[in-house]
Amino acid sequence: MNSNSLVTIADLTKEQILHILKQAQFFEEHPNHRILEGKVVATLFFEPSTRTRLSFETAANRLGARVIGFSDAGTTSSSKGETLKDTIKMVSNYVDVIIMRHYLEGAARYATEVTDIPIINAGDGSNQHPSQTILDLYSIYKTQGTLENLTITMVGDLKYGRTVHSLLMAMRHFNPTFRFVACDELRMPREYIEFCRDNNISYTEHTDFSADVINSSDIIYMTRVQRERFTDILEYEKVKDLYNLCNSMLDDSRDNLRILHPLPRVNEISYDVDDNPKAYYFTQAKNGLYARQALICNALGIDILKHHTTNG
Amino acid sequence: MADKKELAVAALRNGTVIDHIPSNMLFKAVKLLDLENVASQLTIGNNLNSKRLGAKGIIKVADIFFTDSVINRLALIAPTAVINVIRDYEVVEKHPVILPDVITGLVKCDNPKCITNNEPMKTRFTVVDRSAGILRCDYCSHSVTTDRATIL
Numbered sequence: 001m002n003s004n005s006l007v008t009i010a011d012l013t014k015e016q017i018l019h020i021l022k023q024a025q026f027f028e029e030h031p032n033h034r035i036l037e038g039k040v041v042a043t044l045f046f047e048p049s050t051r052t053r054l055s056f057e058t059a060a061n062r063l064g065a066r067v068i069g070f071s072d073a074g075t076t077s078s079s080k081g082e083t084l085k086d087t088i089k090m091v092s093n094y095v096d097v098i099i100m101r102h103y104l105e106g107a108a109r110y111a112t113e114v115t116d117i118p119i120i121n122a123g124d125g126s127n128q129h130p131s132q133t134i135l136d137l138y139s140i141y142k143t144q145g146t147l148e149n150l151t152i153t154m155v156g157d158l159k160y161g162r163t164v165h166s167l168l169m170a171m172r173h174f175n176p177t178f179r180f181v182a183c184d185e186l187r188m189p190r191e192y193i194e195f196c197r198d199n200n201i202s203y204t205e206h207t208d209f210s211a212d213v214i215n216s217s218d219i220i221y222m223t224r225v226q227r228e229r230f231t232d233i234l235e236y237e238k239v240k241d242l243y244n245l246c247n248s249m250l251d252d253s254r255d256n257l258r259i260l261h262p263l264p265r266v267n268e269i270s271y272d273v274d275d276n277p278k279a280y281y282f283t284q285a286k287n288g289l290y291a292r293q294a295l296i297c298n299a300l301g302i303d304i305l306k307h308h309t310t311n312g
Numbered sequence: 313m314a315d316k317k318e319l320a321v322a323a324l325r326n327g328t329v330i331d332h333i334p335s336n337m338l339f340k341a342v343k344l345l346d347l348e349n350v351a352s353q354l355t356i357g358n359n360l361n362s363k364r365l366g367a368k369g370i371i372k373v374a375d376i377f378f379t380d381s382v383i384n385r386l387a388l389i390a391p392t393a394v395i396n397v398i399r400d401y402e403v404v405e406k407h408p409v410i411l412p413d414v415i416t417g418l419v420k421c422d423n424p425k426c427i428t429n430n431e432p433m434k435t436r437f438t439v440v441d442r443s444a445g446i447l448r449c450d451y452c453s454h455s456v457t458t459d460r461a462t463i464l
Contacts, residue, residue: 083431106427106451125425127452191455 002118004299007108008128009166014173017137018147023294023304024138024287027062031290034064035302042095043069044087045122046078047103051263051285052122052131056099059292068095085114092117097299118299126162132262133166135291139284140219143258147174153213155181156223156243156268158188163262164223168192171201178203179213183239185230209243215252220245222261222268222281247272260284327352327374329396329403330386335359337389338369344385344418344463345371345378352376365392380410385418387411388458391445411445411458414438419447420462426452435464 006012012020027033041060045053053071060067070076078087084107091098092115100108101122108121108128123129141147152171154164158180168178169192178196180188180203187205196203206213214220222245230236244267245259261269261281273279297304333341338358347354353374362368377397386393387409397405417434428435428451437447437456445458 084427085431085433102427103425104427104430105423105425105453106449109451110427110431110433124427125452 001112002116002299004301005112005119006130006295006299007112007119007121009130009133009170011130012170017134017170017173019303019305020134020291020294020298021138021141023297024134024290025142026304026308027290027293028287031293032062033293033304035297035304035307036060036063036065036300039065039097039300040095041065041067041296042091042098042100043067043071043122044091044098044100045069045071046073046076046084046107047101047123048072049101049123052101055285055288056120056122056131056292056296059289059296060099062289063293063296065096065296069099084110088115088119097296099296118301120295120299126160129162129166131288131292131295132163133170134295135284135288136163136167136221136260136262137170138287138291139258139260139280142287143280144218144256147171149175149177150218151177151179151216152219152221153179153181153217154188154221154223155209155245156225157186157229158182158223159186160226160229161223164188164221165192167221168201169195172199176201179206179217180204181206181209181213181243183207183235183242185235185239186225207242209245209249211249211252214249214257215254218254218256218258220257220259222259222265224264224266224268241267244268244270245273246270247276250276250278253278323401324372324374324398325401327372327376327398328378328383329398330371330383331368331394331396332362332365332392333369333371333386333390334365334392335367335369338371340389340463341369341371341386341393344389345382347371347373350376381412384410384412385415388415388418388461389463391458411439411442414450415447418464419456420464421449421452421454422456422462423449423452423454426454428452 043053043056057067088111097118099120099122102124105125105127107124112119158164227236257278258280259278335358355372358369359367393409395407396403415437419437421428421435436450440446440448446455448455
């Protein structure tokens with residue numbers, strides 16, 4: 001077990017989150033900072049995820065590290081029946097940090113228990129995806145200048161969307177107000193509603209994606225409503241376009257409002273929003289690079305801010 | 313004579329008596345404590361009258377003293393159970409079972425996509441709500457209540 005591993009956003013304190021965001025900011029200003037020269041980073045993707053893998057690998061490369069790994073478990077010995085434990089132990093002999101994505105829930109937690117090399121969870125099934133949360137937080141921080149006292153509206157699939165769950169949990173440190181906009185089938189699960197209550201987070205639930213909701217938001221976090229989530233296909237047809245955002249809906253929104261989306265989007269944000277300066281989802285994805293540079297350094301116990309000061 | 317007959321099974325010189333096990337959990341308790349394989353004298357009674365439970369089960373096992381970590385596993389299936397430790401015919405200890413904070417290798421996670429159902433490894437649950445008996449998988453975070461938990 002390496003204490004620098006990152007399995008879930010809940011592992012991080014408020015101070016740690018803020019420190020990682022400051023480091024991300026540093027990397028945005030100095031993206032090619034070859035502080036990991038001589039280090040080897042493994043990206044073990046037991047489940048394909050091109051976007052996340054490329055982002056992590058770019059982050060490692062820009063830090064000067066070398067990258068080994070695989071992008072599909074079908075090409076590895078896990079397809080021959082090798083256990084996760086054996087794969088992790090074997091790779092641990094070679095590298096300084098392991099970034100892993102797995103289709104099974106809890107895989108990353110288990111990996112931390114079988115090795116002393118730090119593990120970064122790049123998604124385990126529908127469980128946790130902390131690097132997405134860090135980049136979401138960084139995007140909010142950057143666009144609003146703070147994480148404190150913001151009104152955040154989450155729209156779409158609030159039931160299965162792990163990104164909204166993790167963001168909700170991470171925001172508990174920052175006195176947010178949440179608006180949850182979803183149809184009954186996809187509303188925020190009870191456990192997260194209870195989480196809000198337990199942490200004195202104010203929230204309201206809506207089935208209408210109304211002007212009132214939009215115009216009182218600092219952040220709108222859109223998610224995709226997926227057809228396969230519905231048991232009743234008629235129900236899907238009924239709600240699929242209720243939570244789509246188009247440009248005219250933003251006419252009276254706050255100046256500081258920014259639209260976030262974990263991507264890929266389908267039609268929940270229409271293309272006419274893309275040119276609105278309030279559309280932030282593509283920059284949000286770019287922020288993922290800096291957030292992941294910060295996370296890799298953090299896992300290796302490197303404080304880039306201290307390092308930078310010491311080295312002038 | 314009747315007294316003598318009763319004593320033949322009831323009296324324990326040294327050992328453990330586990331009382332107040334709900335009747336429907338008795339055989340699960342036997343299995344959980346791995347009593348199927350003990351060589352010493354073992355008495356199992358079931359459907360005995362109980363003011364508290366209506367019907368209860370009881371286990372008496374000679375010369376075996378359980379560690380807390382083993383006996384407290386019973387709290388999962390028989391939270392009402394009471395442990396009596398007998399030495400030289402005297403009850404020297406009497407206490408209820410206590411649900412441990414962490415339960416390792418005992419409960420199956422009911423999430424088929426949980427790593428614990430796909431790797432040769434022990435499960436591990438944290439008790440998150442003692443009064444409601446809610447356990448949470450340390451790996452995938454799925455919750456299960458003690459009365460619905462599948463015992464491995």
